[in-house]
Amino acid sequence: MPRCGAIRRGICISLLDRWFPRLRHYRDIARAALDAEKARGNPLQRQRDEVEFLPAALEVLETPASPVGRGLMWALMLLFAIALVWSTIGKLDVVAVAEGKVVPNGKSKTIQPLEAGIVKAILVDNGQHVTQGQALIELDPTEVTADVGKSRTARVDAMLTINRAQALLDAQTANRAPTVKAVPDATEDRQRDTQRFAESAFYEHRSKVTSLRSELQKRVQELQTTQHKISSLQQTLPMTRAEEEDYQTLLQQSYVPRHAYLEKEQARIQQEQELAGQQSYAKELQATIQEQRDDIDTAIAQFRREQLDALNQAQQQLAQDQGDETKFQQRQWQTHLTAPVGGTVQELAAHTIGGVVTPAQALLVIVPDDAGLEIEAQILNRDIGFVRPGQDAEIKLDAFPYTHYGTIPGKVMSISQDAVKDDKLGLVYPARIQLGAHVIVADGKDVQLEPGMSSSVEIKTEQRRIIEYLLTPLLKYQSEALRER
CATH class of the missing domain: 2.40.50.100 (RNA polymerase II/Efflux pump adaptor protein, barrel-sandwich hybrid domain)
Incomplete structure (x- = not known):
């Protein structure tokens, strides 16, 4: 795992401060030896052909050392110095590797x-x-089509009921035969049956009201006859009473027999009783007439209430049936x-x-035409602390080995704020990587990238000096050595 940059720089500076004095010490020793050898010199310089005729021991002593070894030593020292400088100055990218695949950025x-x-x-x-x-x-669609037909029939019936009730209300007000408005989806037979039913209900109601009014008229006529009788009795009764009184006076004077007086008294009593009876009968007729009038009003009001109830219920049923029909049509369309x-x-x-x-079963996937491509990567939990949006990345497609076809540049666009569970990788953070190109050159041809291609994404999180890579294991061992658990 990458370490903090400040700690690494401190470690490198510490090591350089430790080794550079030693290197300078070895350089000074080598320079002093070289100066001493130059100062000693060799007063007797022999040619190479002269040295070859000397004894073997002298030949070895007189033969100068080969410059190849010394040159090789200097070359190695130079290479070491260059490598040291390069490792100190040079930097390498630290990457976080994430597995991913090519997906449309418009989502499938x-x-x-x-x-x-x-x-x-x-x-x-x-x-x-x-x-x-x-x-x-x-x-x-067989089942749902049947449901659509059933709901449509129910809707038509509700509309016919509404039109029939409204026609009966209008007919009652105008006292004429009802005319039921046509419903577009209703059959001719259904429309005709509704019209006949409305006419039958109207004529039945009118017949009932007519019968009640006829009975009322009879009672009114009887009341009028009774009232005429009462009026006649009321006019003749005073005369009958006066005649009785006259006979009573004559009886007292013995001008008339007693039975003649009793006949007049009897006539008066009968007339009074008849008047009382006619008056009582008139009251009964008046009560009956009022009751029959109430019956007529009740019949009219009841008929109107029945039609209003039917209208209200049909309107509620129509709203429900229209909703059911729309729902079933939606299911049929689906x-x-x-x-x-x-x-x-x-x-x-x-x-x-x-x-x-089954419901919500994935039957197929459509990749949009106008959707660009991007990489959907899974960043490991151990790397998420170093990955940020905007960081550069290199994308290696599994279908095109990068050693032969190269890589595709990319950039981190977004990172999920929460981890998701992956069966193989454990907790990972989904990230979207922008592609720098949607084609890759293969055998001299541009090959279009396709959704679903697997890839490996190397996200450049930071840079480290080369010497840090070399010294980090040593410092780790030094830090962990001579310690007890």
Whole structure:
């Protein structure tokens, strides 16, 4: 794992401060030896052919040392110095490696059924290009079609009931035969039956009201006759009483017999009783007339209330039936799975006519045409602390070995704020990597990148000096040595 840059620089400076004095000491010793050898010199210089005739021991002593060894030593020292300077100045990239795959940045569109069904037709294949709105898969609509028909019939019945009730209300007000307005979706037989039913109800109601009014008229006539009798009795009764009083006076004077007086008294009593009876009967007739008038008003009000209740219930039923019909039509439409966007069909999962699909089952995926490409990478948990949006990255496609085809530049666009569980990698952070190119050169041709290509993303998190790579293990061993657990 990368270490803090400040700590690494401190470690490097400490090591350089420790080794540079020693190197300067060895340099001074070598320089002093070289100066001493030059000062000693060799007063007797022999030619090479002269040295060859000397004895072997003298030949070895007189033969000067080969400059190759000394040159090799200086070359090695120079190379070591160059390597040391390069390791101190040179830097290497520290990368975080993440696995990923090429995906459309518009996200693929997954086609799913809303509810369970039976596959009726499969109209596309993998790799086929489709346009927006094109039919993809058809599910058997038999059941939902029956529901649509049932709800439509219920809606038509509710509308006919509304029109019938309204026609009866208008007919009652105008006292004429009702005319039921036509409903567009109703059959002729259904419309005709509704009209007949409305006429029958209206005539039945009118017949009932007419009968009640006829009875009322009879009672009114009886009341009028009774009132005439009462008036006649009220006019003749005073005369009958006066006649009785006259006979009573004559009886007292013995001018008339007693039975004649009793006849007049009896006539008066009968007339009074008849008057009382007619008055009582008149009151009964008045009560009956009022009751019959109430019955007529009740019949009219009841008929109107029945039609208003039927109208209200039918309107409520119509609202429910319209909602059901819309819902079932939506379900019927959803048995025809269509493309939400233009693109390419991938991952077709339905292959059997008559096969059963479940709700939300992924049947196929459409990759949009106008969607750019990006890398969907999984950053390991141990690297997430060093990865930031905006960092550069190199993308190596598994389909094109980078040693032969090279890499594709990229840039970190976004990183998830929460980790997700991966079955193989454990907790990882999804990240989106922008592609610097959507093609790669293979055998002299531009090959278009395709969604689903696996890749390895190397995200450049920082840079480290080369000497830090070399000295870090030593410092680690030094730090961990001679310690007890």
